[in-house]
Amino acid sequence: MTHLHQHEESLGTSLETIMVHMSEVLILTRxxxxSCLSMxxxxxxxxxxxMAFANNRVQMPPVMHLDVEKYNGEVDIKSGFVEDxxxxxxxxxxxxxxxxxLGLPPGMAVIVLMDLKTSMPLAIMDGSYITAYRTGAAGAVxxxxxxxxxxxxVGVIGAGTQGRMQVLALREIFDLDEIRVWDIEEKIGKRYATEMSDLLEIDVSYSENREExxxxxxxxxxxxxxxKALVMESWIEEGMHINAIGADGPGKQELDPAIVKRAD
Amino acid sequence: MTHLHQHEESLGTSLETIMVHMSEVLILTRxxxxSCLSMxxxxxxxxxxxMAFANNRVQMPPVMHLDVEKYNGEVDIKSGFVEDxxxxxxxxxxxxxxxxxLGLPPGMAVIVLMDLKTSMPLAIMDGSYITAYRTGAAGAVxxxxxxxxxxxxVGVIGAGTQGRMQVLALREIFDLDEIRVWDIEEKIGKRYATEMSDLLEIDVSYSENREExxxxxxxxxxxxxxxKALVMESWIEEGMHINAIGADGPGKQELDPAIVKRAD
Incomplete structure (x- = not known):
């Protein structure tokens, strides 16, 4: 009986407190x-x-998906927490x-971070860089x-943002001395080579030949x-490691299927 | 082939634009x-x-649910859009x-509003009042x-925030002349009567007797x-309308099951 009262009471008095908390939420632009992120x-x-996921310490419901056929778009909502x-x-x-x-970016990401103890929001932030870093880091792990x-x-097929992130992450783990990059567009590939060479201070070269x-x-x-396949099985040598990052949905493909059969 | 380039190109140049857009997002506290809401x-x-939902103009995936047993909490994430x-x-x-x-409110709500045309975020806002108004409005509809x-x-069983919202919404539809309210806690019920009487300028009275x-x-x-049941079937008269708002989960109950059998 007391519980009933407390619940109603707290509903009645919650409003102002939430307002205060909402004002205290940290808002972080891209x-x-x-400026906070480290690879x-x-x-x-x-x-x-x-490791927490492997040890069943993670709660992660299926992704919520919205298809916006009218505007050729899609939205994915992901949420979860690590117990610890x-x-x-x-x-x-x-x-x-x-x-x-429309001159707009091909998507956006917003992340809301909450205190697991109380559910109070701690930060609301642009999620683009975090997604880019996370994907790079996952490849490196x-x-x-x-x-x-x-x-x-390292050979890089595709000279976009994630082509950069994967290499930035790999060099945290490995002592890299050479990067070769291919892109369907020479200009993009050459810009990658120049920029990444300056950034990493190692040899980064563009080739229009994927096999090279x-x-x-x-x-x-x-x-x-x-x-369709961009990397052929006949090019692959023993002991080579492949991170195929791009093929993230039905119909997408980057590797010759024979590579997947041969992999161990 | 051009598409491949454009996609990579736009990934490469999207970052700054998203930053700009993130800065332009409207942040609204409780x-x-x-101050913007009207019942x-x-x-x-x-x-x-x-009506849009009834006409299959709504996309609304199942609610995403997180159980936080460690801290006796739960989080629900809802998303969707009306085509039009x-x-x-x-x-x-x-x-x-x-x-x-901990002296904290029993929950929080954050709403992120995006442009369906482009997915760009338009506003991020405290969702507590919107939820309260929406639930009130749903009862009135x-x-x-x-x-x-x-x-x-109108008879009100439970003198909390939603006990207020339901009445504020009903008076937009009906020409109300009397409210009677019960709460398990006399103090809460009497405060409701005083405040709502001042606000609505009609007779609002507290009773410790639910039947009355x-x-x-x-x-x-x-x-x-x-x-457990708070309203008994024998108290119900022909033509009476009941909005049972509180029983929103398994195990919760406000009405004598005989009422549900009798309802038309």
């Missing part, structure tokens, strides 16, 4: 998020999260494939377990929206 | 939301949304049943269709977290 720390966090971290994260992220016609420890040469990029690499990363 | 307009919006409104709404809302021990048009007397509140009412609203 630039502010970028090294992101890799540690991704590794911790994967005392934080709940929720991300709303979109892919809108006609946005470029996979390679840290599966690639040769002495990997030095793949052969001799210790690690190959494919980061394109391709719907 | 007080700011309250009349909320009722219209709820009615439009119900060109807006996507996502709400993260929680119920934390030990929060009162139901009563507008199902209750007698000349309803004047129910008998003679045209509309009865039950808004408690009760787990």
């Amino acid at each position: 630039t502010e998020v970028e 090294k720390r992101t890799i540690e966090a991704v590794k911790e999260a994967y 971290f005392d934080l709940i994260g929720t991300k709303i992220a979109s892919g809108y494939y006609d946005n470029h016609k 996979a390679a840290s377990v599966l690639a040769r420890k002495d990997s030095k040469k 990029v793949v052969r001799g690499s210790d690690i190959v990363v494919t980061v394109t929206p391709s719907r | 007080t700011e939301v309250e 009349k307009r909320t009722i219209e919006a709820v009615k439009e949304a119900y 409104f060109d807006l996507i709404g996502t709400k993260i809302a929680s119920g934390y049943y030990d929060n009162h021990k 139901a009563a507008s269709v199902l209750a007698r048009k000349d309803s004047k007397k 509140v129910v008998r003679g009412s045209d509309i009865v609203v039950t808004v408690t977290p009760s787990r």
Whole structure:
């Protein structure tokens, strides 16, 4: 009986407190998020999260998906928490494939972070960089377990943001000395080579020949929206590690199916 | 082939634009939301949304649910859109049943509003008042269709926030002349009577006897977290309309099951 009263009472008095809490929420723009992020720390966090998941310490419901056929877009909402971290994260992220016609980015991401103890919101932030870093870090965590420890040469198929992130993450794990990159557009590939060479202070070169990029690499990363094989089985050498990042949905493909059959 | 390039290109250049857009998002605190809301307009919006839903113009995936057993809490994430409104709404809302021990509200709600055309976020706002208004409005929309048009007397079981919202919404539809209210806690019930009488300028009285509140009412609203029947079948008169709002989960109950059998 007392419980009934307390519940009603607290509903009656909750309003102002929530207002105060909402005012205290930290709002972080894309630039502010970028200034806080470290790839090294992101890799540690991704590794911790994967280990927690493997140990059944993660609650993560299926992704909520909205199809916006009318505007050729989609929205995915993901939420979950690691029992031990005392934080709940929720991300709303979109892919809108006609946005470029309006001069807009091809999607957006917003992350709401809540205190697991009380559910009070702690921060609301742009999620684009966090997504880019997380995806880069996930590739590096996979390679840290599966690639040769002495990997030095990386072949990159696709010179976009994620083509950069994968390499920035890999160099936290490996002592890289050469990057070769291919892109369907020469200009984009050459810009990648110049920028990444300056940033990493190692040899980064563009090739218009995918086979040249793949052969001799210790690690190959494919980061394109391709719907057909870009990397052939005959180019693959024993011990080579491949992170195929781009094929993230039905109909997408970056690898010759024979590679998947041969992989161990 | 051009598409591949464009996609990579836009990924590469999207970052700054998103930053700009994130800076332009409207952030609304609880007080700011309250100052924008009108119950009349909320009722219209709820009615439009119900009609769109009935006409299969709504995309609304199942609710995403997180159980936070460790802290006796739960989080629900809801998202969806009406084809014709060109807006996507996502709400993260929680119920934390030990929060009162910490002097905190029993939950929170954050709403992210996005442009359906582009997915760009338009506003991020406290969702507590919107939820309270929406629930109030939903009761009024139901009563507008199902209750007698000349309803004047309302019986309220549970004198919390939603006990207020239901009445504020009903008076937009009906020419009310009397409210009677019961609460398990006399103090809460009497405060409701004083405050609502001042606000509505009609007769609002508290009774410690639920039967007195129910008998003679045209509309009865039950808004408690009760787990057992609070309203008995023998008190119900022909033509009386009941909005049972509180029983929103397994194990919760406000009405004598015989009422549900008798209802038409």
